[in-house]
Amino acid sequence: xxxxxxxxxxxxxxxxxxxxxxxxxxxxxxxxxxxxxxxxxxxxxxxxxxxxxxxxxxxxxxxxxxxxxxxxxxxxxxxxxxxxxxxxxxxxxxxxxxxxxxxxxxxxxxxxxxxxxxxxxxxxxxxxxxxxxxxxxxxxxxxxxxxxxxxxxxxxxxxxxxxxxxxxxxxxxxxxxxxxxxxxxxxxxxxxxxxxxxxxxxxxxxxxxxxxxxxxxxxxxxxxxxxxxxxxxxxxxxxxxxxxxxxxxxxxxxxxxxxxxxxxxxxxxxxxxxxxxxxxxxxxxxxxxxxxxxxxxxxxxxxxxxxxxxxxxxxxxxxxxxxxxxxxxxxxxxxxxxxxxxxxxxxxxxxxxxxxxxxxxxxxxxxxxxxxxxxxxxxxxxxxxxxxxxxxxxxxxxxxxxxxxxxxxxxxxxxxxxxxxxxxxxxxxxxxxxxxxxxxxxxxxxxxxxxxxxxxxxxxxxxxxxxxxxxxxxxxxxxxxxxxxxxxxxxxxxx
Ligand SMILES: Cc1cc2nc3c(=O)[nH]c(=O)nc-3n(C[C@H](O)[C@H](O)[C@H](O)COP(=O)(O)OP(=O)(O)OC[C@H]3O[C@@H](n4cnc5c(N)ncnc54)[C@H](O)[C@@H]3O)c2cc1C
Numbered sequence: 001x002x003x004x005x006x007x008x009x010x011x012x013x014x015x016x017x018x019x020x021x022x023x024x025x026x027x028x029x030x031x032x033x034x035x036x037x038x039x040x041x042x043x044x045x046x047x048x049x050x051x052x053x054x055x056x057x058x059x060x061x062x063x064x065x066x067x068x069x070x071x072x073x074x075x076x077x078x079x080x081x082x083x084x085x086x087x088x089x090x091x092x093x094x095x096x097x098x099x100x101x102x103x104x105x106x107x108x109x110x111x112x113x114x115x116x117x118x119x120x121x122x123x124x125x126x127x128x129x130x131x132x133x134x135x136x137x138x139x140x141x142x143x144x145x146x147x148x149x150x151x152x153x154x155x156x157x158x159x160x161x162x163x164x165x166x167x168x169x170x171x172x173x174x175x176x177x178x179x180x181x182x183x184x185x186x187x188x189x190x191x192x193x194x195x196x197x198x199x200x201x202x203x204x205x206x207x208x209x210x211x212x213x214x215x216x217x218x219x220x221x222x223x224x225x226x227x228x229x230x231x232x233x234x235x236x237x238x239x240x241x242x243x244x245x246x247x248x249x250x251x252x253x254x255x256x257x258x259x260x261x262x263x264x265x266x267x268x269x270x271x272x273x274x275x276x277x278x279x280x281x282x283x284x285x286x287x288x289x290x291x292x293x294x295x296x297x298x299x300x301x302x303x304x305x306x307x308x309x310x311x312x313x314x315x316x317x318x319x320x321x322x323x324x325x326x327x328x329x330x331x332x333x334x335x336x337x338x339x340x341x342x343x344x345x346x347x348x349x350x351x352x353x354x355x356x357x358x359x360x361x362x363x364x365x366x367x368x369x370x371x372x373x374x375x376x377x378x379x380x381x382x383x384x385x386x387x388x389x390x391x392x393x394x395x396x397x398x399x400x401x402x403x404x405x406x407x408x409x410x411x412x413x414x415x416x417x418x419x420x421x422x423x424x425x426x427x428x429x430x431x432x433x434x435x436x437x438x439x440x441x442x443x444x445x446x447x448x449x450x451x452x453x454x455x456x457x458x459x460x461x462x463x464x465x466x467x468x469x470x471x472x473x474x475x476x477x478x479x480x481x482x483x484x485x486x487x488x489x490x491x492x493x494x495x
Contacts, residue, residue, distance in 0.1 A: 001024065001025065001026045002025055002026065002269040002488065003025065003028070003267070003269050004020050004025045004027050004268060004272060004484070005030060005246075005266060005268035005270070005271050005272075006020075006029040006030070006271075006274060007246045007259070007271065007272070007274060007275045007284075008275040008461070009029050009031035009036035009037065009230075009240055009242075009274075010038025010039060010040070010461060010473060011037075011038065011226075011470055011474045012274040012473040012474070012476045013029055013031075013038070013272070013275075013460070013477065014036070014229040014230060014232075014233050014477065015066065015229065015460075015474045015475075015476070015477025015478050015481070016272050016460055016480055016481045017029050017233040017236075017238040017240075018229065018232050018236055019477070019478055019481035019482065019485075020238075020272075020484065020485070021233060021236035021237045021238040022070060023481070025270075026237075027233075027238040027239070028239045028241060028266065028268070029233070029238055029239070030241050030244045030245070030246050030259060031240065031241065031243075031244060032245035032275075033242065034242050036240060037230075038274075039052070039053035039054070039425060039432065040052070040222055040223065040225070040226055041053070041223070041226075042221060042222075042223035043310075043414075045412050045414075046312070046364070046411075047363065047364035047367070048310075048312040048362065048364070048367070048369050049221055049223075049361065049363075049369070050310045050362075051221045051222040051355070051371070052308075052310075053222075054222050054470050055222060055323070055353035055355070057080070057215065057470075058206075058209045058213065058214075058215065058216075059136075059471040060080065060214070061136070061213070062136070062474060062475065067232070069478070070232060070236070072232065076228070077224065077227070077229075077232075078218040078220060078224035078225065078227075078228055080216045080217065080219075081216065081217050081358060082101055082215070083101065083214075083215045083321075083322055083323070083358065084101035085099055085100050086099045086100070086101050086214065086323070087099050087215060087321060087322070087323035087324065088320065088321040088323070088324045088325070089180075089183075089184065089324075089325045089327050090324065090325070090327065090401050092328045093401050093403070094403075097109070097184070099184065101214055102214075103121075103211065103212055106211055110181060113178050113180060114176060114181055117175075117181060120175045123175070124185075124204065124207065125207065125208055125211060125212055127161070128204045128205050128207050128208030128212070129208050129212065130161055130162075131161070131203075131205040131208070132205040132208045132213075135162075138152060139443070139466075140465075140472065140475050141475060141478070141479055142443070142465070143449055143480070143482075143483045144443050144448070144464075144465040144466075145444070145448065145449070145450065146444070147444060149444075150443075162202050163200065163201035163202055163204070164200050164201075164202050165200070165439075166200070166201045167196060167197050167199060167200065168189055168196045168199045168201045168203055168204060169186065169195075169199075170197075172186060172196070183331060185204075186331075188206035188210050189206055190375065192303075192436065192437040192467060192468060192469070193301075193302075193435070193437055193438075193467075193468050194339060195335045195340075196335075198438050198439070199437070199438065200442070217322065217355065217358050217359070219358075219359055220362075221355060221359065225470070244261045246259045246260070246261055246275075246284060247260050247262065247284070248260045248284050249271065249284045249285055249457075251285075251286065251289060254454065254455055255454065255455055255456050256268070256454055256456050256457055270456045270484055270488070271456065271457050272459075272460055272480060272481070272484065273460070273461075274460045275425070276425060276426050276427050276428050276431075276434075276461070276463060277447050277461065277463035277464060278297050278463065279427075280459065282294065285451075285454075289451070289453050290453075291448065291450075291451045291452060291453065300435055300441065300447075301339070301435070301436040301438050301440075301441060302379070302429055302431045303378070303433035303434050303436045303437075303462075304338050304375040304376060304378060304431070305375075305379075305380070305417065305418050305421060305429070305431050305432045306374065306375055306376060307374045307376050307390055307415070307416075308371060308372065308373050308374075308415065308417065309370075309372040309391055309394070309415050309416075310370070310371055310413070310416070311369075311370040311371075311372065311406075311413055312363065312368075312369060312370075312410070313367055313368040313369075313370060313406065313409045313410060313411065314366070314367055315366065315367070315368065315409045316366065316367075317354070317368050317370075317402065318402070318404060319402035319404060320352055320357075320402060322353070322354055322357040323352075323353060323354075324351070324352045324354070325349070325350075325351050326349055326350050326351070326352070326397065326398075326401065327349055328349075328397065329347040330347065333345075333347065334347065334348050334349050334375075337376075337377065338376060338377045339377070342377030342378070342379060342380060344376065344386060345374070348376070348390070348394075349374075350372060350374045350394050350397075351374075352370055352373075354368060354369065354370050355369055356369040367411075372394055374390060374394065376417075378431040378432075379430065380418060380430075382417045382418035382430065387415045387417060391413075417430070418430025428463075433462065433468040434462030434463045434468040435462065435463045435467070435468070442467075443465060443466070446467070447459065447464050448464065449464050449476075449480050458480050460476045461473060461477075464476060465479065
């Protein structure tokens with residue numbers, strides 16, 4: 001039985017661990033934190049249960065497909081509720097849009113805002129469905145190692161329908177004129193980590209995911225997915241060691257021999273690094289074995305970081321939904337301050353997750369659980385005073401827009417930003433969402449899952465293929481495990 005050490009227990013690490021354990025490898029997962037799940041950890045405080053990272057459950061088919069590969073279903077681990085409305089967008093005081101679940105209701109909403117737009121929405125979503133089907137079935141499960149992976153004749157024939165070479169910003173404007181509809185259709189690409197003008201229109205597949213496949217919630221919280229994946233990996237035989245940071249990799253001339261954690265050495269035949277790629281290369285590997293140098297990393301476009309406030313309130317809040325987006329300030333200038341001219345935003349848009357609207361188990365009775373998230377550039381100076389400034393700013397806006405008193409009802413508050421991402425996850429520049437999926441950082445153009453200089457080292461996670469987000473991270477773990485198995489079997493055949 002060959003042994004594999006997996007560094008990190010985020011979604012990619014847990015997915016990889018399950019596939020490899022099923023294939024008969026002896027798998028050990030090393031996780032520096034005391035809770036598994038990486039950026040999707042949770043913490044609790046006096047009856048409040050906070051999911052620390054992801055809150056949007058999109059692409060339910062990807063989760064289902066993952067568990068099905070082990071003859072299980074998501075329903076073996078958690079139960080899903082479809083949110084309706086999917087989310088609310090505020091444009092100002094008493095000025096909001098509740099985005100309903102289901103295409104028919106969405107068409108009615110579009111028609112009410114822009115005459116003739118419902119037929120266009122149907123066409124837009126049909127094109128999005130084509131991209132989603134091709135993307136999910138033919139593109140994202142590729143290891144991104146050779147262009148020949150994309151030489152499939154059907155893929156080739158349909159390449160122009162994927163709109164890879166135009167921006168989503170241009171594409172959306174061919175269908176719709178109303179600024180609110182444009183903004184509604186541009187917001188999901190923020191999940192892939194770049195501005196709409198720099199993101200290929202291929203990503204209108206995200207609109208299909210949003211509007212046709214829907215926004216779901218795992219009862220008990222997003223951490224239920226982590227618990228399910230931990231259960232599965234453990235059941236398949238993987239050993240998950242928490243509170244065990246890998247400090248360095250031990251190598252001979254061309255291979256890793258194992259990992260060091262403190263003064264303990266663990267021998268392995270293969271390593272899959274699911275911790276942030278930059279950390280693994282620049283900190284755990286000796287310089288001569290690094291695939292990319294520091295200059296390479298400094299020229300990458302990182303997806304945003306976030307300034308987050310986890311709040312427990314001792315009352316219910318009337319005017320927000322489970323997901324509420326505050327688009328009352330200009331998105332173009334906020335996006336510019338994230339991507340083009342990285343700086344703390346002058347007037348940020350922000351987002352609130354309030355899972356206690358759907359789930360009574362995440363807050364004490366009569367209370368509300370809020371996560372306020374401001375997307376900000378990676379690599380900014382993170383100081384207490386700055387966090388306080390933005391806290392006051394968003395609470396003022398929240399109180400003003402919702403007409404609710406919030407500040408006087410806060411019974412718990414914790415903030416989280418760049419310094420925490422670096423301390424907790426070894427995140428390059430304190431990124432939250434990894435490496436952006438711009439045209440120049442898509443598929444084979446992303447950091448590779450292989451290290452040419454070290455044969456038994458593989459990389460997975462949101463900085464490699466296919467990219468940021470929970471579904472892509474799970475896919476990344478599956479793809480890398482399959483590549484490892486394939487290469488191991490080839491080597492066995494040769495020797
Ligand atoms: C605030 C926030 C909100 C988000 N919202 C959404 C959302 O709504 N929907 C969505 O789909 N996605 C969302 N995402 C993105 C999603 O959470 C990530 O893409 C995904 O969780 C990344 O998984 P990963 O396995 O690549 O990395 P990680 O989760 O970072 O896992 C890597 C693991 O490696 C560990 N590690 C690091 N260094 C070492 C070491 N030396 N030794 C041992 N262990 C180490 C870390 O502790 C971590 O547990 C969000 C992310 C954040 C931060």
